[in-house]
Amino acid sequence: MTGRWFIYGVLMIQALSALFFVSDIAASLLGIYLAPLPWEVRELLEIGATLGLLFGIGLGGMLLGRLLRERNLAQERLRRASGAFMDLLEERFGEWALTPAERDVALFAIKGMSTSEIAMLRATSEGTVKAQTNAIYRKAGVTGRPQLLSLFIDDLMRDDVTDQIRPRAAAAVPAGPTAVAA
Template sequence: MRLNFIILLMVLVQTAGALFFIGDIGMSVLGIERQPIDWRLREAMEIGAAIALLIGLVLSGVLLLQSQRRLGRAEARLQRASGAFMEVVDESFALWELTRAERDVAFLLLKGFSTQEIAGIRKTSEGTVKAQTNAIYRKAGVSGRGQLLSLFIDDLLAETHIPSPPIEPEPRA
């Protein structure tokens, strides 16, 4: 909310200063007669308009610095999240004892590539990729790509302490 107020203030202040100077020059160019005013008042108006533009410049600089800081923090968080995800992936692949080829295929599966695309990337047959995919699912204890991906999402959510939905107790027989 505060940021929006600063932006609005900056725009209004700069607009006021710019309109003063543009209006003054425009009226001179178009030959529009103006009522003469005291030179001291005129100087005060010009100084006020110039100060308004300077304030707008300063506010713009402040907003730019804030934006750069926010971008830096967001990039750092993204880097940490990316690193955390890769740690979870590497730990899981090691736990499941995936071969190097299975690790490559599993990573491509997590990235959303199809069997045909994985075969093309790895320069192997689709049958080989399907066999490796089945081995990955078996070793991970899942039945498909969605469950494989959910294993990693669950691990990441657990690390960020997001509460899991409550598990309903099974009815007794």
Template sequence: MGFAVRDRHIILAALVVQAFCAFFFIGDILSAYIGLRSTPIAWRLREIIEIGAAFGLVLGFVLGAVALYRSRQRHQRAEAKLRVASGVFMELVEDSFVDWGLTPAEREVALFSIKGFSTAEIAGLRGTSEGTIKAQTNAIYRKAGVSGRSQLLSQFIEDLIDDALILEPSRPAEADRTSGLADAQRASMP
């Protein structure tokens, strides 16, 4: 979250600097064209202002490039995490299929079912009848110990969440609370 807020501030700063510089240059051109300024500013002051405005545009460009670079890095990290999660999910699915003793045909039907395909779509993809797919899905649900597609999918999600909680390092506050509960339980034992 800190990076996103910081990048928003960088982008906002870049936009403000660029807008100020653009208004200066446009205002300078319009004032010369319309003749709004009756007394011209000193040449040195004008050069200093133009150099400052040009520097501001370069600064705005650099800030925008930094924000874009950071955004791209976050995107790449998120894609890498998604690939890992996808791999973990598929390992979990394969392990479950082995544990349940699914046949190769049932595995394929189960994968299509998890992906959200309807019975008719699975039958079309596999070149079989809907009755065959219904029989196979019933066998899958029976072997998995669930009553339907939503329970089948939720079983995998629960397993992923359980694995994530096991793999996640415990936070100090949680560790303190857990050790405090364990101490209280030990103290209450005879």
């Protein structure tokens, strides 16, 4: 929270600095007479405004660098997740003993393509694609596309959910039966 107020403070200093320079130029251009400030005060204001703008540039550069690092980290995580998903697909396709054609059809189906789109991409008839999707569903033990996709989502989430549930479940379950004195 303090970082947010710091950034707001720097932005306020920048806004005041820009206002100082712009108002000075605007007054000169419009011929508005302002009572002159002592030169020492004016010099201090100009130095302060310049330092405020330079400080803002430095902070902006630091924030931009941090954002770029965070973006690169997010892209790397997405790349890893994508690779993990493809590994999971290959593993399941192998377990189900899908043929190469069925693997293609399954991948297109998981991507959300319609039967006609898959048939067009594979240069086969829609009947062939329907037969292949039925074989895929039978081998996977599901009844349709939503359940097929659900299998992969469940697999991807299983480790995270299990890790989160285990500590809570262990705390809720008593250690063992207690002996009651008769």
